[in-house]
Amino acid sequence: MKLAVLVILGISVSLGDSVSTPEKATPPAITQAQVDGWTRSWQKRLDLGEWRVTALIVRVADLKPNTLGNLKWNSGEKTAVIKVLNPLDYDLTPAEIPVDMEYTILHELIHLQLSVLPHDGSSKTVEERVVNRIGEAMFQLSKGPAYHPRVSVAKSFIKPQGPTEASRSNK
Ligand SMILES: [Zn+2]
Secondary structure, X not given: OOEEEEEOOOOOOOOOOOOOOOOOOOOOOOOHHHHHHHHXXXXXXXXXXXXXXXXXXXXXXXXXXXXXXXXXXXXXXXXXXXXXXXXXXXXXXXXXHHHHHHHXXXXXXXXXXXXXOOOOXXXXXXXXXXXXXHHHHHHHHHHOOOOXXXXXXXXXXXXXXXXXXXXXXXX
């Protein structure tokens, strides 16, 4: 059984170097039940029922630098663990955080969907782009016309990226 690791590439949490956010409101407390609910709901939509997926809310130190989430899976045992960033470590407005956490879960579950494909490391960037586009499309369908694509909030928490990563922001 092989254990693979995937990280949200390049989605940065700018800690400290962001433009001064006017009000430092207390971030919303996201419960484990909410995170579980998002996980179950997107897992069902993606028809990933054969997987046992666990979602964890973790502090920034438990993630790779400048990432909002992480997925580890075990193809043999059909288990997967998704880590999502704790609201306390987010640099978004309180209103933006829950939807962003839900998006992270969707994003990682799409990676899980693609985990059946060979992963030799050569297609990481392409996979990231594909996952972002599918995730964005699904999220817009789910949230309806009121949903603002993540590009609109991206500037507030994504650090400047290289050309490859930047293309992600303008879809
Ligand atoms: Zn990713």
